[in-house]
Amino acid sequence: MIRMTLGDIADAVGGTLDPFGGDSADTLVSGAVDTDSRLIQPGDVFVAKPGEVTDGHRFVGTAVTAGAALAIVEHRVDAPVSQIVVADAVDALADLAQTVVARVRNRGDLRITGITGSNGKTTTKNLLARILEDEGETVAPRGSFNNEVGAPLTMLRVEEGTRYLVSEFGASGPGEIARLAGLVTPDVGVVLMVGLAHAGGFGGVEATLKAKTELVEAIRPGGVAVLNADDPRVVTMAAVAAARGVEVRWFGRGPGADIRAEEVEVTAAGTTCVVVVDGERMPLRLQVLGEHHVMNALAAITAASVLGVPPAVSMARLETVQIAERWRMQPLGSDRVRIINDAYNASPDSMAAALRTLAQITEPGQRKVAVLGAMSELGEAAGEEHDRIGLLAVRLRIERIVVIGPDARRLYLSAIGEGSWDGEAVFFETPDEAFDYLLTELRDGDRVLVKSSNSAGLRHLGDRLGESFS
The missing domain is CATH 3.40.1390.10 (MurE/MurF, N-terminal domain)
Structure with a gap:
């Protein structure tokens, strides 16, 4: 401070x-x-x-x-x-944070970026911070410090010489993003996507859209909204930005994006694509696993370009990032049995993306194993969404579907109903029971995804498996 x-x-x-x-x-x-x-x-x-x-x-x-x-x-x-x-x-914590940031902003060239979205906030925050830290002193949240306590604590790490503040804004209900973003009135606001994450707390996806729009409404006039051109709900925020005198910059994979990705390929070594900016095509080689992280990288590159960092420079820095964050598509184990621990957070969108990544990085002769727990805070959509993930796992031809915890049982039943009834899908009440099973079940060549919401506690199971097969 x-x-x-x-x-x-x-x-x-x-x-x-x-x-x-x-x-x-x-x-x-x-x-x-x-x-x-x-x-x-x-x-x-x-x-x-x-x-x-x-x-x-x-x-x-x-x-x-x-x-x-x-x-x-x-x-x-x-x-x-x-x-x-x-x-x-x-x-009091919020009031103190607001005062500290305002004083530093009035004295120097502090630039503030706020990030929100149903998925990808922490990864995008880390990627953007990696780009900006070579430009000047940068403050960004530790882990997922994005709530009413974590966000102000991050803001209070700002010092006189801080040049960039990257704030991550999460919320479990309406008005929370408005309150947190209102403490700093960002120069740049990044909205990644609007999905079903925490939809139970908001009362549905349309209420989630309204809540995420609160970040765009908090951007200071003359600032820039960095929006996902591929998400129809996020696209509607452009009108809100225009009404506030806020410029819009688009990222995505479609032709309407200012910074877009083409030729995306995912392997066990990482993710590659071609980034297109003003007609120039530049290769990007991310060490971070997962096709979905391409969008996070595009968001970071676009936000950094608003702050004056050329895309080519941003891309070179992103290529040095090995993992997005602990427990987020984190490779563990060994080449013999590779564990991908992605069990810090889960929503229907991120669960589906992780399962697709598992399918993409598994080569012929290797086995796909999905260790899945519950997705929390989905409200009335919980049952249907767990059903959908069970169906997807079967249709992606996941050879072993290991479901853990009573809140995820419907996912298991869905997989059974779709045809994984001959031992392909198994259910365990606790992570310990699943661990004992996996120790004897996993074999050379297996590629194992561990995925759940934080509350399911599977991240520690992923760590144990990683250590056991290292």
Whole structure:
């Protein structure tokens, strides 16, 4: 965080300062801000956030022992540290982030990009950050820090010399993206796609469309919306952009895109395509697995071009990226048995894309094995969408379909109904049971996809399989 006085911080968060020891309203603080006491270092600011499982106020003492210079709390805590008492710690976190970003923006050339979409946010964020970090100091979220806590924590990592802030905006309901993006009013807003991810929280895909449009509505006038030309729902956002005086740049695989991809090929070594910009054709060789990551790369290249980075330069930097993120199409195991761990998140679109990638990278004589768990937050569409994935797995001729967990059982039944009834599809209640089965079932030449939503817990199963077959 930038250097601020305790008084300025109290003003920013609308709180009451209770200084400790020799501190006063003029005391300067410049450490990092965090809600996790285990990550606090000397000089940092600890925000005591009440949670569903525990209460951050219980850990103020731990934060002080670690060297915290300030605690932002909802009630005074008996601890030897200056405290600012606020009505709501999460709101205070957002208010402080907004103030910090505004101050840096007013002083320098900070450029802000916001990214949203039903799938691909974290990958695109990482790809764009990789491009921009060679241009200047870049702040981007760690992991999937994209909610009401994670997004402000990322914003608070901005320093005086930060040139680029890349923010990822997720949401589980209407208004959340508007609130988060409104903290920074991005110069560039990237919308990847509108699908069924988290549709249960929004009340359907049309409500999801409205929520994702909130990012375009938050772009500052004169900014640029980077939109997916291949998604009809995203295309409708162009009218919203025009009404706000926001320019539109298109990415995609169709002829209407400003930056598009052709001749896409997927192998076990990565993904290749030809990127076309203003009639110029340039080869791109991504080490990241999966045809769907081509769209994420195009989005990053297009956003970077808006920020002044030539596409050819962006592409050269993207070719150095080995994996998009841990647990996202992450190759593990060995050439003998290759494990692809993609079990951090799942929606119908990303599940289908991962299964198609498995089919594309498996060569003759090798076996396709899909280890699948539930897709969460689909609401009333859950049953139908699990049915659809079961059908797709069979139609892609996946030789072994291993389904785990009661919430995914319908996927298994769908595969059985489609014809995988002679041992091709199996069901297990727990990851441990599936692990024991897979240890004896997997053989040389198998290509294994592990895919589920985070809540299903299969990412750790993927790690165990990767270690076992390394």
